[in-house]
Amino acid sequence: MQQPPPPPQPPWPQQPRPSRRPISIVGVIVAIVAGLVLLLGNLSNLGGRSATTTTTSTATVSVIAGSELCWSGAIGDSTKDGCGTATFQIDGIAGIYSANAQKQSDDQGELTLVLTINGAEVDRATTFAAYGIAQVQGSAER
Secondary structure, eight states: OOOOOOOOOOSSOOOOOOOOOOOOHHHHHHHHHHHHHHHHHHHHTGGGSOTTOOOOOOEEEEEEEOTTOEEEEEETTEEEEEESOEEEEEOOBTTEEEEEEEESSSOOOOEEEEEEETTEEEEEEEEOSTTOEEEEEEETTO
């Protein structure tokens, strides 16, 4: 009895196939749980404080601009629009306060933001640019 001829070989050399290890579902679950524990642990210790700790700091942001200069921005945890000078009391997140405002025209006038925490000026930013942005941030634990 005659043996069948060998199967035809491709004209290029065959590369060995890499062995695939099945992913262990237990390993994936352990990695996800460990990541969540680390993430939640870091969030609860944000800034050395508990995430549920409330601060007794008082913070204000003053937007200083000429009466004809209009602006828009994120002041604390809300958006504000206005023209001219205005002052807002803001709440911080984990003791951190921030605000920004952008000029709504190509006016070369001055737009300044001043962040004050517990009566002390913490940050000040000014822009003269057309459609310029000013941003301030700081914490009560300077």
